[in-house]
Amino acid sequence: MSKSNLSVQLYTVRELLTDDTVGTLKRIADLGFTQVEPFAFLEFGDDLRRGLEETGLTAPTTHQGFIGGDLEPVFEAAKALGIPTVIDPFVAPERWQTAESVDEIAAQLNEAAEVAARYGVRVGYHNHAHELESTIDGVTALENFASKLAPEVVLEVDTYWVAVGGHDPVELLGKLGDRVVALHIKDGPGTTETKDQVAVGKGSLPIEQIIAAAPNALRVIELDDSRGDRFEAVADSIEFLTAKGLA
Numbered sequence: 210m211s212k213s214n215l216s217v218q219l220y221t222v223r224e225l226l227t228d229d230t231v232g233t234l235k236r237i238a239d240l241g242f243t244q245v246e247p248f249a250f251l252e253f254g255d256d257l258r259r260g261l262e263e264t265g266l267t268a269p270t271t272h273q274g275f276i277g278g279d280l281e282p283v284f285e286a287a288k289a290l291g292i293p294t295v296i297d298p299f300v301a302p303e304r305w306q307t308a309e310s311v312d313e314i315a316a317q318l319n320e321a322a323e324v325a326a327r328y329g330v331r332v333g334y335h336n337h338a339h340e341l342e343s344t345i346d347g348v349t350a351l352e353n354f355a356s357k358l359a360p361e362v363v364l365e366v367d368t369y370w371v372a373v374g375g376h377d378p379v380e381l382l383g384k385l386g387d388r389v390v391a392l393h394i395k396d397g398p399g400t401t402e403t404k405d406q407v408a409v410g411k412g413s414l415p416i417e418q419i420i421a422a423a424p425n426a427l428r429v430i431e432l433d434d435s436r437g438d439r440f441e442a443v444a445d446s447i448e449f450l451t452a453k454g455l456a
Contacts, residue, residue, distance in 0.1 A: 215447065215456040216244040216269065218393065218431035221439050223248070230256035231263060238264040240444050241451070246391075246429050248272040248298070251286055258290055267291065269427060270365065270391055272298040272335065276317045284328040294331050294390065296365050302339035305350040315357035322362050333363035333390065338401070341374025341381075349376065355385055365429070367393035368419050373401055379415060382422035391427040392419065394446075403434035408442040410449035420455050428456065 217237060219226050225233040230253055237245060243266060247257060250271045261268060268290065275283045276297045287295050297318070304310045318334060325332045336351050343350035355364060366389050368378035382389060396412030397405050409416055409430060420428060430446045432439050450456040 213243065214428055215242065215450065216246050216391075216427055216429045217242055217443055217447075218246045218248065218272070218429050220248040220272070221430070221432045221443055225440065226253070231260040234260035234264045234266055236440070237443075238266055240447055242447065243267065244269055244427075246270045246272065246431075247292075249274075250290070250292070251283065261290065270294045270296055270333075270429070272296050274299065275321060275332075276300060276314065276334075280321055280324045284325045284330045287325075287330050288328040293329070294333055294363065295325065296333040296335050296363075296391075298335045299337065300334075302343075305340050305343045305345075305354075308345050308353065311345055311350055311354050312357060315354055318362055319357075319359040322359055326361070331361055331363060333365055335365040335393070336367050336370055338370045338374035341371055341376045349374075349381075352381075352384060355388060358388070362388075363390040364388050365391040365393065366423070366426075367395075367431075369393065369395040369397065369399065369406070369414060372399040372414060379418045379422045382419070387425075389423050389426050391429055392423055393431045394419070394428050394450075395431050395433070396446075403432075404436050406432045406435050407437070408432075408445035408449065410446065410453075416450075417453060417455065 245266050271292045322332045340351040341349050345353040371378040396409045396414050397407050
């Protein structure tokens with residue numbers, strides 16, 4: 210069965226990936242994944258390319274910081290690897306506190322989208338908790354930000370960090386609509402202690418309702434950290450989502 214709506218954020222297995230990129234990608238493929246989401250993909254270079262080629266895995270999305278940076282090398286590399294969507298994973302909390310600063314971030318991302326388009330690539334942004342904890346003009350900074358983005362710019366919503374930020378991820382997904390093309394699916398108690406994160410289905414987040422709120426979005430399994438073995442948690446997560454008919 211092809212799990213075309215499922216991926217895994219490789220940051221989850223970062224130590225294994227750094228030690229043996231190709232071998233780790235083969236282990237991920239053996240779990241049934243057909244897609245992965247690399248992080249800081251420029252740093253893995255030829256090993257990532259070789260791993261994708263040898264396993265047949267594709268990377269529909271990747272994380273790479275680029276907002277306010279040198280854009281051309283990022284999108285050129287993404288095109289070379291066949292990665293169609295490059296997502297900036299983090300803009301510092303202090304930049305999400307005023308309308309003017311949020312406008313500036315949106316403008317930078319819109320500008321990056323124009324550069325990316327020349328390479329056949331699109332851009333997006335991934336949230337943490339701080340974009341939800343800040344309020345701009347009566348809505349979360351993330352929603353305010355989304356309203357300023359060009360139509361071609363997308364969002365990847367980390368549903369766990371939405372909950373940590375004090376908001377209902379199901380409700381937020383309804384507000385953000387089709388701009389959300391990917392979800393980070395993770396589980397745990399919804400606190401800032403990343404080591405408390407667990408396999409999907411073993412925590413307190415309403416996983417089925419979250420996925421139902423954005424049914425067409427790519428489902429990207431991730432653990433920032435855990436007290437147990439993170440690779441085993443990935444295996445348990447794909448098993449849970451498959452059993453529930455969500456993969």
